[in-house]
Amino acid sequence: MKKENIHRALETGVKVLSQKGYHNLGLREFLENAEIPSGSFYYYFKSKEDFAAKVLEHYGDKVAAYFTLRLLESDAPHKARLETVFNEELERLEATACKEGCMVGTLTSEIAGQNEFIQKVADGNYKKWQDIFERFFMEGQENGAFSKDFKASEMAVFFLTSRQGVMTRMKAAGKDESYRLFKSFMTKMIES
Template sequence: MASAPTTREHLLEVGLRQLRLTGYTATGVKEVLDLAKVPKGSFYHYFPSKEAFVSEVFARYAESEALRMAHTFGDESIPALKRLRRYFDEMFLAYGPKAEIRGCLVGNMSLEIADHSTKLQTQLEATYAAWQGGIADLLRQAIKRGELRKSVKPDALAEFILNGYEGALVRMKADQSDRPIKNFLYFVFEVLLKN
């Protein structure tokens, strides 16, 4: 039988949901405390500031997304480009127009606070670098197996794909449409990555 989460864990869970729903600026400490039904003193017992709290929330989110990527990318019984397509299909199910909470926390935080918090900007930068590195490694496998031309530059292409994904999510929210996602998937997988 699973035990109830500790107060600290509960605050992190509630905080993640609120950050994804309303963003950094609109998510106040009081709001998180009210939703978690936790007294104010408990928050400051565990976290010295809102920035420190969000830093931990984001670290957990980034870690869970890294595990998702490792799980999908690690199945070498499937061709590399099919794993990449499967990964983005999963991501759009999780964060696309039909998701309970739309949008990617990495992208949303980049737009909202990267210029205002050195600590969080550093975390965002590291998350993007790891994410891009995972995609680039998969592209290298595709080149090695003959799925992609040898002239492809995996690091630059991985950056382009990641930027396209994040842009498609932002545009999806702005347009209230899945068209940007469909365009991303079509052009990446039916045009750009065709051998």
């Protein structure tokens, strides 16, 4: 399998696992969507579990790169950076009719408690994201954009944990109302 085929497999895996989860992932259907022969799949991925872990890691890296770009590398004021993340995430959620939340959250809820390998990959993703948000909130506190009532590390944990719960609730409801409430409460909580 060429490098672009592996990338296509991982990208297709993100879409399928985000929508269907691990237990409902049919490899035959996936292979047809990704246009990958099954022999190539098993050459690069030892098992369905190995595939899910690699997709999870790929997704986590993509999200970390997105958060880094929007929150740490932007020249916009800190409040505007966070507003951009909220708005772009809402657009993505609306484009999928709230059927895709966060793949890490989906797989964590579904199998991480039963699968130590997947659990470690999921936790690694959360830690990467938490580090980005902690740095972002700390910078915002230093320049007066955000409240100093909470430690930046606590704000990062609260933000990401709340976001995951909201994504699950939003998928259950099929609408983005809970995400909009999360955005409103989070914005008010961190303002200086």
